[in-house]
Amino acid sequence: QKEVEQDPGPLSVPEGAIVSLNCTYSNSAFQYFMWYRQYSRKGPELLMYTYSSGNKEDGRFTAQVDKSSKYISLFIRDSQPSDSATYLCAMSTGNQFYFGTGTSLTVIP
């Protein structure tokens, strides 16, 4: 079983839609949860970073962590064509890192 599971998609939504991206994990030692955005042929860039459970909001982006269910989500409100990218979840125990396989998102104008 992989440490982190993420649906690869692809996911295609119309502009303005709310997007929900999710990851599940098996290691209860994960304390740090991150979402990275990766444009085609570019390196990943950090979008959101959360410690332990709870919600975090940054503009149109909201990250949620439910440690009891071992489930994390990233919501994108009012999605824009510029949000079209691959979104990778990442988790860490503090000294081990694991990434999901990424979800490919296309926002259609």
Place this chain on the structure above:
Amino acid sequence: DTAVSQTPKYLVTQMGNDKSIKCEQNLGHDTMYWYKQDSKKFLKIMFSYNNKELIINETVPNRFSPKSPDKAHLNLHINSLELGDSAVYFCASSQDFGPDTQYFGPGTRLTVL
């Protein structure tokens, strides 16, 4: 100014060759990493150095050897290249080791023929 840079951007080579990928960061970070991203976009950490000391060495073949001449540089040398080594290799850096914000380079696309 580029924060994390890698050279070359593209590398096409024959099986059995030895090649190196260079990485430099100008962020003053203490920790640097090498990741491999396969064709299915799966990103896996290979190595991590903190202040020139190796702190993560995941299960990768011995043919892969990182070298950190100073805090700002972490190079990756690969011996006897194999077809399965074809992937995009990303260098990253962060201030501290741990889940700190990692800044990724643009990647080096390695193709082994």
